[in-house]
Amino acid sequence: MGVVTDPRPLLSVDGLVAGYTATDEILKSVELSLQAGEIVSIIGPNGAGKSTLLKVIAGILAPSRGSVHLRGVPIHGRRPREISALGVAFVPQEQNVFPTMTVRENLEMGGYVDPHGSRAKIDAIFTRFPPLAEKRRHAARTLSGGQRQILAMAMALMVEPAVLLLDEPSAGLAPAAAEKLFETIRAINQDGVSIAVVEQNALEALAIAQRGYIMVDGRNSRSGPAAELARDPDVRRIFLGG
Amino acid sequence: MAELLQLLVNGLMAGTVLAVPAIGFTAIYAVLRFPNFALASHATIGAFGGYVANTAGGLPAWAAVAVAFAVAGLVGVLSDTFVLRPLRPAGAITTAIAAVALNIALENVVRFVFGNDHRGYDLPLQRDWQVAAIRIGPQQFQNLVIALIAMAAIFLFLALTRTGKAMRAVADNPTLANVKGVDADRVGRLVSFVGMGLAGVGGMLLGLDTSIDPLTGFRVILSVFAAAVVGGLGSIPGAVVGALTIGVAEELSLVALAPAYRSAVGFVAILLVLTLRPRGILGERAY
Ligand SMILES: Nc1ncnc2c1ncn2[C@@H]1O[C@H](COP(=O)(O)OP(=O)(O)OP(=O)(O)O)[C@@H](O)[C@H]1O
């Protein structure tokens, strides 16, 4: 399972407070850690602040307090391009491709911060995801929902990230497409990319993760090994409708 | 019949020239998300920049067009950086109103420097060409070629270069472009330069056909705006389609209307499109 016992996590979030204006606090105090090689799932009700958390890690929002460290180095408050260049790639929940640009151009934009070798990387992605290769010259808006999510992830892979942040990748997908997507996430992880994934689809998300976090109203509610969370009766009642 | 054909040819040529500033207008809208009506004065400034290069600098008209581009583009970057950019957080309407005020100010700067007189470029006298029943002026034809070259250059820039693609990315999805590391400020400056540069080329091409004065840009801004709206604000191919439509419609209107009512065409076109198909002919296709 690749759970490494390095005491220093690859990514760690401590006491994070953040919001969209100077005064509002959407995140009230959030902790998170991601070990090298791990998949961690973040689940929670609508409006809990899951997307906000990923936006802070990716540098789109600056936190008002707290910290984000990558390999022990503080990265909070840096610009998205710096964070991306350091190896943290973010796939937003919505509007995560450039709709009028072709699939190939979207991949080029994925690797915008580091264009060297992008041709080879794109070829590798086309080999790995044949449906994208077939549609390489088509505008991204013509892709199906599942293909679009794959493209969004492939764009993130263009920077050869150490950490991949995924925000509800399976949202709006048919079960078969979602299934395929989770398989892809697992495969990307097996290539050595550590992944933090926010999901509505809690059971599926916990099934591919080593550990899980439950966020409620801008705070951590529960965390622990994914399998335990998936069995927990409280968790099942609240999030899984079971 | 021959007269109609002549009007159609004139309309297509005028539309091609109109497409140049219309692309500038729509490109600025696509990236910066406000209608920059100061484009009118930039067209005028370009026309005068080209005029100085042509009459005082002795450059032939086709070469002076490059000066028109550079001068208008430079003024575009400066006016955007110092006047409009600080206002953008206040919203598109505020910025558009400021652009109108900026336009008046810049127009008066031109008036202060060059006066109100109409001025003509230094052009060799040439006889019109006669092709079957159609008459074409050599200068008109040269303008057509310059407009086509400018358009081809802009399309190649957007399609093939890293910077051009970054510009399209910002137009498509500014948040994601930021995530991917595109510097939005740099792209904003670039689109101001290129967009207003194209306005300057448009102003000069229009002036080559007639003459220039401080209101050169103001007289075409309605047609430019109409072309951009008809094609779909923010869409570059749309601006071309819209400009050809407006150019032809304005010429054909001469069959029924006195030349003084020509500008009504742009106005009616804007009203029709906004009522029937608000996203324009090509919608929001940025490129
Ligand atoms: N751009 C924004 N500006 C202002 N407030 C926002 C913005 N985006 C989200 N919010 C607010 O922040 C809170 C948390 O939103 P967030 O998107 O982080 O929740 P989430 O856990 O991702 O929810 P969901 O499961 O619906 O995606 C919500 O109350 C939301 O209204």
Ligand SMILES: [Mg+2]
């Ligand atoms: Mg969310």
